[in-house]
Amino acid sequence: MKLQNIFESIPINTDAELFTTLLETSDLKIERIVSRGHTSPESGWHDQDQNEWIIVLKGEAVISFENDKEINLGEGSYLNIPAHKKHRVNWTTPYAPTIWLAVHY
Numbered sequence: 001m002k003l004q005n006i007f008e009s010i011p012i013n014t015d016a017e018l019f020t021t022l023l024e025t026s027d028l029k030i031e032r033i034v035s036r037g038h039t040s041p042e043s044g045w046h047d048q049d050q051n052e053w054i055i056v057l058k059g060e061a062v063i064s065f066e067n068d069k070e071i072n073l074g075e076g077s078y079l080n081i082p083a084h085k086k087h088r089v090n091w092t093t094p095y096a097p098t099i100w101l102a103v104h105y
Contacts, residue, residue: 037094059098
């Protein structure tokens with residue numbers, strides 16, 4: 001068993017969001033997401049088959065839901081997104097990493 005730290009190996013600059021799977025089983029996936037000014041593609045909405053619980057550990061983000069309002073997330077803010085609830089990331093902190101923990105279940 002190797003002890004790890006969620007804040008280790010954060011790249012300074014990335015062209016794309018960094019997704020790191022921390023744990024995965026047939027019914028559960030836990031991942032760390034690192035964003036730096038990244039947003040969802042303009043072409044569509046995330047429409048996932050599983051529920052997703054997210055928390056912002058560091059940084060800030062804005063998520064919007066189809067036919068609903070935007071939600072501002074700061075450090076420590078968490079949210080449960082039901083399966084097939086269409087959503088997108090409209091903004092993340094551009095000058096520092098936004099570090100998310102996402103639990104897909």
